[in-house]
Amino acid sequence: MNKAAIDPATLKSTSRQTPEIDPARVSLQNAGQIWREFMVRCPADMVSDDLKHPEIWRKLQASGSRNALKKHDRVYVVSYDEAWVAEAIVASADGKGAVLAKPRITTMPERYDKLFQDDKYRVAWNGHGYVVERKADGHVMAAAVANPDLAARLLAQLYPARAA
Template sequence: MNKAIDPATLKSASRQTPDIDPARVQRQSAGQVWSEFLVRVPKDFVADDLKEPSIWKKVQTGRFGLKKFDRLTIVAFDESWVAEALVAGADAKSVTLAKPRLTTMPARYDQLFQDENYRVVFNGHGYVTERKADGHEMTQVTANPDLAARLLAQLYPTRAA
């Protein structure tokens, strides 16, 4: 009695769905009836995880607890996709979304600055300079890649006048 095992079933069973960090939920606007939020999801998050109501448990106990009819713009860690959704139901431990609309963002064609020791990378929250040898973030998060490249140049010693 040898049953065929579906590899997709094994993969989904062994994968832990990541929770959304409440620090990555920002209120865009607060109206009379509903609010609008921007949510940045963790690195290993996939769009299919939005179907799981329990990923919101930390958000529901945090600063911005979501409620019915709130509007969400959910952005992937690497900004490869964006989902727009409406909260269909919410309680103290979970949030159910009403049919998120997924939009795939175009691939980045411009190359970020790098030299033999460091490279500028997007870390999900902004641009940082990363050491190539071990992937350590060497600078603070910046809003644009040009500022991160300027901070990269400051990592090298300069001659005092």
């Protein structure tokens, strides 16, 4: 065997850990007589293909919360960066996870108006609101706010005021 050849048996698995849904990021939208509807915000490292794995719902199902999914519930899943959303019906659910029936993925268009930034800071969406990030290291400089205009105002407050 050639020494330059790679032996597949010796290679480590490059499969990544499937992220799990945080129960705190699941909100009840509507509770009808037959089924319920939930809005779910994904963790930052989740991709739409992860919805095929029932174990992503493990924490939600094991928590014993009132938001644990049941058969026929509807879920509206929003990616962390809001690049895509998925709508699905729960096909089955137990204490270990939930299976979604044919999630319908919709890719959201990119922003047509760019978020404010200057040479040191930028306004960014962090999955929960708009924040001010330092460009040098990505450190969040201000708490999340509801809209980009408020975040731009917080960005301006990071600089010292001019003396009169």
